[in-house]
Amino acid sequence: MRTASIILIGILLSTGAALAQVSEPAIKSLADAQTAVVIPIRGEINDYTRDAFMRRLAKDPAVMGDHALGLAGKLTTGITLALVAASVTALAVLSVA
Numbered sequence: 001m002r003t004a005s006i007i008l009i010g011i012l013l014s015t016g017a018a019l020a021q022v023s024e025p026a027i028k029s030l031a032d033a034q035t036a037v038v039i040p041i042r043g044e045i046n047d048y049t050r051d052a053f054m055r056r057l058a059k060d061p062a063v064m065g066d067h068a069l070g071l072a073g074k075l076t077t078g079i080t081l082a083l084v085a086a087s088v089t090a091l092a093v094l095s096v097a
Contacts, residue, residue: 058073
């Protein structure tokens with residue numbers, strides 16, 4: 001058990017050291033920095049509001065550039081969310097029964 005813990009700590013430390021090495025700074029100067037935007041969300045912030053907000057950000061080409069969700073991405077995320085909702089509903093029904 002102790003040997004496995006030491007090996008796991010070694011792997012985590014070496015991975016962290018590898019990720020910490022950066023060849024060049026992400027922002028070279030304040031002129032290269034992009035402006036930040038504050039988006040207020042009023043009302044109750046629940047899972048639906050959060051997920052809808054994240055999906056709208058993911059669809060926006062001005063925010064995501066080439067990585068914006070296309071039709072396939074929209075369908076995939078929609079189907080995934082529907083399957084998760086169905087799974088939670090089935091779990092609730094089975095736990096009550």
